[in-house]
Amino acid sequence: MSNMEAPSSEPRKRRGSDKPTLKQVAEAAGVSPITASRALNTPDRVNKETRRRVTEAVEQLGYVPNLIAGSLASASSRFIAVIVPSLANAVFIEVIKGLQETFEAKGYQILLGNTDYDLQREHQLIRTFLGWSCSGLVIAGLRHSKACQSLLEAWNKPIVEIMELGKGLDLNVGLDHREAGACMARHLLDRHYRSIIYVGACMDRDYRASMRYEGHKEILAKAGLEAPMIELDRLGSLEAGAAALDMVLEQYPRTDAIHFANDDLATGALLHAQRLGLGVPQDIAIAGFNGLPLGQQVTPRLTTIHSPRETMGRLAAEQILRRLNDEPITEKQVNVAFRTLIGEST
């Protein structure tokens, strides 16, 4: 063996991927690592020529910054935790869309968590997300488990609780569900309906629907009317709405109007009524909540209350960004207005 290698008793190295590191970029550019770092992160603090050499080295080596290392060193990731109770519901999807667009434009990455309406799961998710050193948190709802509550109180980063209004942990963007329910009840009374049923779905989980019911009930009570309620054991869908209509017709045959907890249910009932040959609103009036496009395309158009979901997401994101940029927050609580859409279904 003429070409014997040295015994190589190097202190065994660690795995370490073979990908190029900042150090290598720096060497290739003939600068120190920290200068290379600055050239990439705060370009205007670096001489133009140096910057050029660094970016060139980056290109040439195909360097991709290790964001994990960067986050560890700077003790801050550009993650925003977003926690919603469901992905099956178009409402949350649109909120997420508003969040995503606003945050993405500012270079933040959303970490999406889905609790499936389970507070234990919510706690678990929050623990994990805190572990990722998120810069902020957007969470649906004001009700959390005790452990969760104290975890978040001790966390000194911006938090926005969305969807509903009330006293929360930090910031709050939402709408007044009680008032929305009341609003629709008033409309139904104005139209001279008197036997009005409220139909909800899993209202222990979707407790905002029960807040709307409270508003509804209050208005009917003022008019001296009962406010019977039917609760389905599955979440909103067209099918469930159709089934609900059957239940109402059977249990309360004299009903002249149904106030549904959401548009999916209401639209399902509306289409089902047509299949049954019932006139809407002559035989039965139908109202919903959310203002989904679907309900506005059926004939008759659904009377409903439009909640500005994407806007809510955008506003929530803007609140967080304001905090992160140390800009003043004028209102810790933002009441997004809803809009009553009067269709021909009532």
Added chain:
Amino acid sequence: MSNMEAPSSEPRKRRGSDKPTLKQVAEAAGVSPITASRALNTPDRVNKETRRRVTEAVEQLGYVPNLIAGSLASASSRFIAVIVPSLANAVFIEVIKGLQETFEAKGYQILLGNTDYDLQREHQLIRTFLGWSCSGLVIAGLRHSKACQSLLEAWNKPIVEIMELGKGLDLNVGLDHREAGACMARHLLDRHYRSIIYVGACMDRDYRASMRYEGHKEILAKAGLEAPMIELDRLGSLEAGAAALDMVLEQYPRTDAIHFANDDLATGALLHAQRLGLGVPQDIAIAGFNGLPLGQQVTPRLTTIHSPRETMGRLAAEQILRRLNDEPITEKQVNVAFRTLIGEST
């Protein structure tokens, strides 16, 4: 000053959050940090009593593991990058749902990216996600920019390209769009429609719709028929479908069937036809693609092709997980079957 402090020339410390670290947990439990780490990550490699002491210390201190530090040290995060072209489309939402559920159950966190059908944006997102040391990637579509392609080829982690079938980078889960389009065209011919229009929306971006059109055209050609096509300049929505129907009636008054690129358009047209007093399918037949619940609730029910979206997400996730667990992959390409739903609209 009786109580003067020492001059304290400590080597100035770094910011460092005040949150408890593993080291502190270890001290509280009377073990070394590495043992504490093991107690949390690989509990069965630690004595039961030791484990108890560690978990107790964790509880007591309110310790939340710093996942960023862990990922850096172990050179692997439990992130999965998911890249889709749009969040406005229910199809991708359902795919994401399937992915999310499967990955979440195994302790992986999804990083969601939205390209808005922009290949530049896609490349950018991928660079960022690689920087987060993702364990895998799920991406919609087989068409990527050149730079993107080579970036991914050099990346030695599992990749699944979804939605369509074809030769890809690594794994592939999707359906045969050409065949789906052909399938629907055959159905329309079987029903003796002969003046059939295809209506698409932004088919340069939603190029899978144009693959379906290819299949459609081929079948009509075999029957000796023209296959005129109308392309809308906005993506699918109920409103766009209604508008499309008007365009078809104006430009091709003798049309007896419309094959829409998706259910949103088709349902919009169907509802609009009813508003116009047109009989479906007597005056005009309408077919869609996707099999969204919406189309199955209208009367007449929409004839369409059901794509198993959530399943696709689940299968894609399972492929990735199999790779990550070093389990054998039997098929690198998975053809998810579509199902033809014959409604009364054709």
Added chain:
DNA sequence: TAAAACGATGATAGCGCTAACATGGTAGCG
């Protein structure tokens, strides 16, 4: 009974990056 195997724990040395401080050069100013 010696050797090998194993189970539980620890010491050491980074992972790749950036905060904090330090340095040296150039400009501005009276």
Added chain:
DNA sequence: CGCTACCATGTTAGCGCTATCATCGTTTTA
């Protein structure tokens, strides 16, 4: 010319965790 101000860059020292190897007693194997 001495002073401060500032710009561009470098040196040092970690961020909080885990891979790797080492240690030491106990158990199994031949």
